[in-house]
Structures are given as structure tokens and as C-alpha cells.
Amino acid sequence: MDTIFALASAQGKAGVAVIRVSGPLAHDASAQLCGRKIPLRGTTLRTLRDDKGDPLDQALVLTFAAPNSFTGENVVEFQTHGSNAVVSAVLDALSKIDGLRLADPGEFTRRALENGQLDLAQVEGLADLIDAETEAQRKQAHAVLSGGLGQLAERWRRDLIRAASLIEVTIDFADEDVPVDVTPEVTALLAGVQNDLERECQGVVIAERIRHGFEVAIVGAPNVGKSTLLNVLAGREAAITSEYAGTTRDVIEVRMDLGGLPVTLLDTAGLRETEDHVEGIGIALARKRAEDADLRVFLVEADEALDVVMQVGDIRLLPKADERQKSENSISGLTGHGVDQLVSHVSSVLKARSANVGIATRQRHQDTMKTALLSLTSATDILQRGPEFYEIAAEDMRSAIRSLEMLVGRVDVENLLDEIFLSFCLGK
Structure with missing residues (x-):
């Protein structure tokens, strides 16, 4: 060496x-x-x-x-x-x-x-910790680096080994009277692991958002103050503002820390019908980015129809509060009216969504756990067919165990290692 x-x-x-x-x-x-x-x-x-x-x-x-x-x-x-x-x-x-x-x-x-000092999930957690920009990212990366996912995987693996062992004992003594029916214990062990895996798989989506950042799109017609609001939130002149409609042709992104969460604000082109080809491209992109965002802030009049469908948690505000009677549901980037309330609202919505985050943080984790889930679902179904099918069920359990070993890098991950380690700096 x-x-x-x-x-x-x-x-x-x-x-x-x-x-x-x-x-x-x-x-x-x-x-x-x-x-x-x-x-x-x-x-x-x-x-x-x-x-x-x-x-x-x-x-x-x-x-x-x-x-x-x-x-x-x-x-x-x-x-x-x-x-x-x-x-x-x-x-x-x-x-x-x-x-x-x-x-x-x-x-x-x-x-x-x-040398066994870290498992693969901990390596990924270390990479995330080095890249962490917000408190939420730091906490999430530290949980993985501390071995949280590896400990979970080891507990699942231990339960599945126990379940497979019970089934294999039954197979070995198939010609003899086995005094105890192991099916209830095996079924309970499989169900416990399945429930944990399903919960962790659901949390990966939010964990990925914490790693890469939530996207919040500011949506509305041209010249309603979207770019002015973005500049106020960013604390700098990130977008060009003017009194002429259609100034913003592309999606402008500003990354910031909101309440410890990484958030990318999107200033989108004003939504309207246009014959300008370039502006039309910008509007189409704006609609797509707004629809794909985690949260949308609509700056629209009370009776104005929306070109983008409003989803659960989205925020609707009256624009240009400086030109109208101020109210709780109005905002102005020019005067700052309603800006603090908007930041608080966005933070609370995203924090509520982040409450369901698990320890698994990457698409690789989710894919591996879903593979294990498929094997366990198959094993559970086969168990119900009777002892003559136990050998097939035991093999499904072993497949699930191999998937969990891949989760922490024990087997079959050589093709991942070069890609993962190239993301590290020279001295790490």
C-alpha cells in the first residue's frame, strides 16, 4: 500500500x-x-x-x-x-x-x-457534510455520517437473517414434525422491515430536497413586481426591473437560506399571450419551472385567473401593495410590505414538509431499498402458499439481505466508487 x-x-x-x-x-x-x-x-x-x-x-x-x-x-x-x-x-x-x-x-x-472505518452511506454523508450550506443540510449529513443509516440497515439485515434462518430450519426438517409453526414470527419480522423501508423510501424525496434545495417560484403576469420581490428577498439586484412588461425573458435563480433550509427562488417570465418568439419561449419555460417547483408564490389580483394550477401549500398574494390599500394578503417588494410575513410563511410550509424526512438521503438509497421491498413482498406472498414453497421465500429473503448490504457498500458497489470519490477534494 x-x-x-x-x-x-x-x-x-x-x-x-x-x-x-x-x-x-x-x-x-x-x-x-x-x-x-x-x-x-x-x-x-x-x-x-x-x-x-x-x-x-x-x-x-x-x-x-x-x-x-x-x-x-x-x-x-x-x-x-x-x-x-x-x-x-x-x-x-x-x-x-x-x-x-x-x-x-x-x-x-x-x-x-x-479499511472499515466508514461504510458507503457514511462516505456519502461526509461528502454532503463538506458541501453543506445550511443548518438542515448539516444536520441531515451528520446523521448519515454518524452511521444512522448503517445501523438501520444492520437491524433490518439481522431481522431478515433471523426470518430466513427460521424458514430454512423448517425446510431442513421437512420430513420431521416441527413442534412450532414459525410462520407468524417470520411474517412479523418481514412486516416490520417492510414498514421501515416504506417509511424511509417516502422520506428520500424530502431528503433530496434538503440536499439540493427546495424550489420556490414567483409567478404572475408581467410587471406585477416579481423581479422587485426577488431582489428584496435576495438582498441584491439579482434581476433587472423596469416599468416595461416582459423585461424578464428567462428564469432567474437565487439561492438562499430560509430558516436553515436551502431554497432556490425562481423569478419567472410574466405569464401572458405574446407574439414575440423569444418571450414565448421564456413564458413556456416559466410555466414548466413553476409547475415543477416545490412551492409557488402567485402575485395576482383577486379576480384574476391563474395560468398555472395552484397546489396545496401554494401562496396567493395581491401585488404592488404600495399602489393599493395595504392588507394582510398583499405584498410590495418596493416598500417591503408583507415580505417578512411571506418569508415566515414559506419557511413554515417547507419546515412542515421536512418533518417527514428519514435518514436515507439519496436516489441510490431509495432504489436499493425498493429492490429489497420487492423481494420482501414476494417472500410474504409466497409464505402464504404453504411449507412446500418455503425454499423460494427463503431465497427472496436472501435477495433482500443482499440489497441491504449494497446499501452500505458491503457488496456489488465497485462501479459506484469512482464516481463517488471523484466528488471529493484532493485532500479528503
Whole structure:
């Protein structure tokens, strides 16, 4: 196994930079840079030197002995001053040590997976935690990184192994009198796992929204103040505003944090009949994006018909409150009337939807759990046919167990690994 090294903190000038080394020669490499051996586990302050003995920097050196490290290997971390020159000099010195090479993107985390320090779901949780921008994303990623999904999968797997074992005992003693009918216990075990899987599958849709962001579309006729409202919500001039109808031709997106939830606001083209080909394309796109959004804010008059169907949870407001008698259901981006109430309303609706989120967070998780569900549904149906079909039911249970093992990366996931680890930065 090669010994690898890379900058583990962000690129660019900073107060502190962290350079990580992992592998069998990690401690030997630290001894060369520090001029003498340091404890296999601990923290020391040392002056780092190059191969000519010239000082590079004074660094805090953290050492970890296998298997008690992030990668499960011997690991050394150099906390240096964060200038580009210092980082380059230390990386150059490490590159000149025999047996060391620069790590590939995500290679430290891949070694953690291969050495049993993390399961595949935890790796995905770590990637999400690194990318987290809001509190909801942080909490969700941390739950997965902490092993929550792996613990669930292990409990399901344990119950299914128990159920399959009971059935197989019945098969083995088919010619003898088995004193206990195992069908009720097996059926109960399968039903418990099925209920959990169905609940987690339903929660994936919301979990994906938390990962990527909810979409909230501002919809209405031309020149009702949609772009002005977007700019106020964004706190900057994200969209061009004017008194001329049809100014917005494309969907303008602004990403923001609303109550800890990631939200992308969509300013759509004004909905109206037009002979302008380009504007017509923008209006068609606006309708499509509005229909696909998680929530719509309609700026329309009381008697105005809607071109987009209003769905449960959508918000309907009177536009341009600055030009009319103000009311609770009116809003103005120009004066700010009703803006705080809108933000509160949108946040409460999305938080209510987020309450049903589970621990599974990705489409891959949902696909794997649905495959397990199909196998369990088949096993439950076959059990009702009688003992002569138990062998088929047992095989369905084993198929469900294999699906759950794929969920946490125990089997058949090699084709996923390259794609997952390429999303990591070089030092992770």
C-alpha cells in the first residue's frame, strides 16, 4: 500500500493549513521532516526541514497509529502556517521522500471505506457534510455520517437473517414434525422491515430536497413586481426591473437560506399571450419551472385567473401593495410590505414538509431499498402458499439481505466508487 499525502484544508491563503500523510511510511516521513522520530500517537510542536536541512516552517504535528485514525492507517497531520509558499514547500519536501506520492481526489476517504472505518452511506454523508450550506443540510449529513443509516440497515439485515434462518430450519426438517409453526414470527419480522423501508423510501424525496434545495417560484403576469420581490428577498439586484412588461425573458435563480433550509427562488417570465418568439419561449419555460417547483408564490389580483394550477401549500398574494390599500394578503417588494410575513410563511410550509424526512438521503438509497421491498413482498406472498414453497421465500429473503448490504457498500458497489470519490477534494 502506497503512502499518500495532500493538503487537507482549503486551497489559498489562511491562518492554518493542514497537510495529511497516510500509509505505512507516514511516521517515517514525519521523522524526516522533523529531524527525529516523534511519538506514534500524540501532538508535538516541531520545526519542519527539507532534505538539505533548511527550515520550512514551525508546525503542530499530530500523529495517529493504525487502526485508530480516519483512514485506519498510520496518519500524520502537519498544521502549518497557511501561506501558499509554506504549503508548497512542505508538499515539495514530502514529494522527495521515497515511497510517498500525492493522493488522488477522495483517496483518504476511500481508504477509510476499504479499511472499515466508514461504510458507503457514511462516505456519502461526509461528502454532503463538506458541501453543506445550511443548518438542515448539516444536520441531515451528520446523521448519515454518524452511521444512522448503517445501523438501520444492520437491524433490518439481522431481522431478515433471523426470518430466513427460521424458514430454512423448517425446510431442513421437512420430513420431521416441527413442534412450532414459525410462520407468524417470520411474517412479523418481514412486516416490520417492510414498514421501515416504506417509511424511509417516502422520506428520500424530502431528503433530496434538503440536499439540493427546495424550489420556490414567483409567478404572475408581467410587471406585477416579481423581479422587485426577488431582489428584496435576495438582498441584491439579482434581476433587472423596469416599468416595461416582459423585461424578464428567462428564469432567474437565487439561492438562499430560509430558516436553515436551502431554497432556490425562481423569478419567472410574466405569464401572458405574446407574439414575440423569444418571450414565448421564456413564458413556456416559466410555466414548466413553476409547475415543477416545490412551492409557488402567485402575485395576482383577486379576480384574476391563474395560468398555472395552484397546489396545496401554494401562496396567493395581491401585488404592488404600495399602489393599493395595504392588507394582510398583499405584498410590495418596493416598500417591503408583507415580505417578512411571506418569508415566515414559506419557511413554515417547507419546515412542515421536512418533518417527514428519514435518514436515507439519496436516489441510490431509495432504489436499493425498493429492490429489497420487492423481494420482501414476494417472500410474504409466497409464505402464504404453504411449507412446500418455503425454499423460494427463503431465497427472496436472501435477495433482500443482499440489497441491504449494497446499501452500505458491503457488496456489488465497485462501479459506484469512482464516481463517488471523484466528488471529493484532493485532500479528503
